[in-house]
Amino acid sequence: MLEELRTQVLEANLELVRAGLVIYTFGNASGISRDDGLVAIKPSGVPYDGMRPEHMVITDLNGRIVEGKLRPSSDLDTHLALYRAFPGIGGVVHTHSRFATAWAQARRPIPCLGTTHADYFRGPVPVTEAMDPAEIESAYEANTGAVIVRRFADADPMQMPAVLVAGHGPFCWGTTPADAAHNAVILEYVAEMSYYSTTLADSQELHPAHRDKHFLRKHGKNAYYGQK
Amino acid sequence: MLEELRTQVLEANLELVRAGLVIYTFGNASGISRDDGLVAIKPSGVPYDGMRPEHMVITDLNGRIVEGKLRPSSDLDTHLALYRAFPGIGGVVHTHSRFATAWAQARRPIPCLGTTHADYFRGPVPVTEAMDPAEIESAYEANTGAVIVRRFADADPMQMPAVLVAGHGPFCWGTTPADAAHNAVILEYVAEMSYYSTTLADSQELHPAHRDKHFLRKHGKNAYYGQK
Amino acid sequence: MLEELRTQVLEANLELVRAGLVIYTFGNASGISRDDGLVAIKPSGVPYDGMRPEHMVITDLNGRIVEGKLRPSSDLDTHLALYRAFPGIGGVVHTHSRFATAWAQARRPIPCLGTTHADYFRGPVPVTEAMDPAEIESAYEANTGAVIVRRFADADPMQMPAVLVAGHGPFCWGTTPADAAHNAVILEYVAEMSYYSTTLADSQELHPAHRDKHFLRKHGKNAYYGQK
Amino acid sequence: MLEELRTQVLEANLELVRAGLVIYTFGNASGISRDDGLVAIKPSGVPYDGMRPEHMVITDLNGRIVEGKLRPSSDLDTHLALYRAFPGIGGVVHTHSRFATAWAQARRPIPCLGTTHADYFRGPVPVTEAMDPAEIESAYEANTGAVIVRRFADADPMQMPAVLVAGHGPFCWGTTPADAAHNAVILEYVAEMSYYSTTLADSQELHPAHRDKHFLRKHGKNAYYGQK
Numbered sequence: 001m002l003e004e005l006r007t008q009v010l011e012a013n014l015e016l017v018r019a020g021l022v023i024y025t026f027g028n029a030s031g032i033s034r035d036d037g038l039v040a041i042k043p044s045g046v047p048y049d050g051m052r053p054e055h056m057v058i059t060d061l062n063g064r065i066v067e068g069k070l071r072p073s074s075d076l077d078t079h080l081a082l083y084r085a086f087p088g089i090g091g092v093v094h095t096h097s098r099f100a101t102a103w104a105q106a107r108r109p110i111p112c113l114g115t116t117h118a119d120y121f122r123g124p125v126p127v128t129e130a131m132d133p134a135e136i137e138s139a140y141e142a143n144t145g146a147v148i149v150r151r152f153a154d155a156d157p158m159q160m161p162a163v164l165v166a167g168h169g170p171f172c173w174g175t176t177p178a179d180a181a182h183n184a185v186i187l188e189y190v191a192e193m194s195y196y197s198t199t200l201a202d203s204q205e206l207h208p209a210h211r212d213k214h215f216l217r218k219h220g221k222n223a224y225y226g227q228k
Numbered sequence: 229m230l231e232e233l234r235t236q237v238l239e240a241n242l243e244l245v246r247a248g249l250v251i252y253t254f255g256n257a258s259g260i261s262r263d264d265g266l267v268a269i270k271p272s273g274v275p276y277d278g279m280r281p282e283h284m285v286i287t288d289l290n291g292r293i294v295e296g297k298l299r300p301s302s303d304l305d306t307h308l309a310l311y312r313a314f315p316g317i318g319g320v321v322h323t324h325s326r327f328a329t330a331w332a333q334a335r336r337p338i339p340c341l342g343t344t345h346a347d348y349f350r351g352p353v354p355v356t357e358a359m360d361p362a363e364i365e366s367a368y369e370a371n372t373g374a375v376i377v378r379r380f381a382d383a384d385p386m387q388m389p390a391v392l393v394a395g396h397g398p399f400c401w402g403t404t405p406a407d408a409a410h411n412a413v414i415l416e417y418v419a420e421m422s423y424y425s426t427t428l429a430d431s432q433e434l435h436p437a438h439r440d441k442h443f444l445r446k447h448g449k450n451a452y453y454g455q456k
Numbered sequence: 457m458l459e460e461l462r463t464q465v466l467e468a469n470l471e472l473v474r475a476g477l478v479i480y481t482f483g484n485a486s487g488i489s490r491d492d493g494l495v496a497i498k499p500s501g502v503p504y505d506g507m508r509p510e511h512m513v514i515t516d517l518n519g520r521i522v523e524g525k526l527r528p529s530s531d532l533d534t535h536l537a538l539y540r541a542f543p544g545i546g547g548v549v550h551t552h553s554r555f556a557t558a559w560a561q562a563r564r565p566i567p568c569l570g571t572t573h574a575d576y577f578r579g580p581v582p583v584t585e586a587m588d589p590a591e592i593e594s595a596y597e598a599n600t601g602a603v604i605v606r607r608f609a610d611a612d613p614m615q616m617p618a619v620l621v622a623g624h625g626p627f628c629w630g631t632t633p634a635d636a637a638h639n640a641v642i643l644e645y646v647a648e649m650s651y652y653s654t655t656l657a658d659s660q661e662l663h664p665a666h667r668d669k670h671f672l673r674k675h676g677k678n679a680y681y682g683q684k
Numbered sequence: 685m686l687e688e689l690r691t692q693v694l695e696a697n698l699e700l701v702r703a704g705l706v707i708y709t710f711g712n713a714s715g716i717s718r719d720d721g722l723v724a725i726k727p728s729g730v731p732y733d734g735m736r737p738e739h740m741v742i743t744d745l746n747g748r749i750v751e752g753k754l755r756p757s758s759d760l761d762t763h764l765a766l767y768r769a770f771p772g773i774g775g776v777v778h779t780h781s782r783f784a785t786a787w788a789q790a791r792r793p794i795p796c797l798g799t800t801h802a803d804y805f806r807g808p809v810p811v812t813e814a815m816d817p818a819e820i821e822s823a824y825e826a827n828t829g830a831v832i833v834r835r836f837a838d839a840d841p842m843q844m845p846a847v848l849v850a851g852h853g854p855f856c857w858g859t860t861p862a863d864a865a866h867n868a869v870i871l872e873y874v875a876e877m878s879y880y881s882t883t884l885a886d887s888q889e890l891h892p893a894h895r896d897k898h899f900l901r902k903h904g905k906n907a908y909y910g911q912k
Binding site: 475569570571572638641642645648649650652653655656657659660662663665666669673680681682683 | 707708709727728729730754755758780782783785786787788789790791792814815817820821824851852853879882883
């Protein structure tokens, strides 16, 4: 069932390992079949080494397990909240990658200082509000999703495929699990460079014309990067 | 004698190498058999490459060598002080890993800025007092243990499995040698991220409710991370 | 056609991968045959893995494709502007390498703080002016070249084989594609060291006599480094 | 001739590569046979890959080439000045390793902030004075040696086997080429940690009693680290 999706989700998880974004059992990636209304997600606390497509857990959009012998990632309810709120996305990735998490811990948005950032994220990568104790104490993972969704009330998740959860770390998404993982790798890369720039000087944001030029070189109908 | 413990201790030492926490002959891990009252520890100054279980040195809790042809780690007396004072621990690890040592040298506790930290350490990772010259000049390694134990007079070592010895580096522990090594790797990871966060902004500590939520997702009877 | 040049250009692109200066499809290197007035450049958005000499795209100095089935790097027009303005160069490399880009984002020249820098770059590595919206909105890549060339109105590109485009990243060049890639690797190395020096202290520039001594140990008719 | 010394010198050079202290043809290591009054040193500007013992160049203490078809390292005269001034040393290593060079560029001694440092270097690692233009313009490499030797007028090179040449980088030494390379690797390690500590807080130097305890655990007749 959903064999191809499981394989894509496994592969997105493994990309996080290859790119050095996760250690031990950190991190989780998922993907959705919109037609079936079903999500495939990494199991909780299982080593990446030896992980196979059949270990992925299939749930519906309310978190009911439909197939799989293992318990799903404990962050499942955050993924589901994002799938319900952002209908254009097909994959979600969560890591505690070093530099993106450092910005999340500093509770500062990652400023758009350069074209590498603008190629993928149209503006500063936002930080959520801090969660309040009531949100933490019950339905914590669902509320983590809710605080993200609130942050995007006026923003387009397809132009800003990442967020920093305050005091926690990044969630990224994309049209597919592979795209979400790719965005997580790039987020870490720009988080690292912006850390250096920011500690070196009071950097200024990229001019909006420059930011949009780069975003639109790669996205939308007038894109001209790559072979398509 | 204690073949399984030796193998566990060797494996914990090798995990420090694999994770990049030690170079050359730096670092040492040990484990204890509480039933036998015996400790197995890495030998002093021996290269990791080619190290085998039979190279581990077995001592009693007073440091008397019971088995082994090599001299034990020069930090043996610190390990023993921890085993005597903290009855719940089964393994101890000492490294000079880069970021954790940098905090120890800066003589600042590692603040609990995020959930990665809170998943493992319930609050800021403490720093010991500086040792005074008399403590340094005689029974130095035993006194290093004593200064750690004093620091935990009001703290639970099972909820805070790490300490920074001022001007020296981290000691970590856990229920087994593997658990102690795992904690040492995570400590380095959070020490690195908190370094970035702290140099980026005056970061604020994670709210206690958020900190405890994450610690208790992974520890204690209501834990729900992983497959158990 | 231009088989050797294609191979050199491919090899320069792969050197960027080996040195960790690029991830995914980032970066691009090109080379020129001055006799033929033709440039070979990496195709746009193609993975490095499996890239072969025949994938390089051949264009004339106005960007007309002469041979090749793929679209050339979207930065082609910047490369061409450099080849037209700097007749002594034979290769151009563009990356978003971490530290060099961090300086570009901070819009600070990389100061010449040490002899490693002086061995390759005779003075601070300059930053361009910010591009204005009109320059960005049309003929963006050609204008990126123009802003670089303007910055070198009073400078010798053979003694300063690198520039930082403000808010973007480095462009490097050299007598051959391999030389350009080599300069890109060294630029990243000195950008990293100067980041550490600058965040550690208000560093002072190397004395001009010291700077020139090192530059001239390696360049020009009195050079005495190496085997020639 | 001096086959064993050549092999030791080659091996010390390769250790710099393995430890990530040098890229391309950066760095150089040498060794001396005190009985013969002859030095073996890496050739200038030759790739490490494929380097063999017979490529090492043998010179006397005045720099006259006694055997070898290649030109010696351009830093030969600095090595010779150290061998002449410090009769206890058997090997010299020079690198532009990232963090040690960053301190040299910042023209700050590396403070002795912790026991890792004290295990190898008995106090802050000193920085030379800046060289004046006359010293740079003629006999530059010999004068680099002279400025180091002046810095050690009141210091014991056997207790401080490293120096930072201002605006340049580290020179290290030891009883053998392997020992000098080992010290260069440790210097880079402590330079990195002290960079983090120093940018994190106004760190305080380790107490002299603590510093000496660690130095003397590893050096001199009462040493008790390792198996001897």
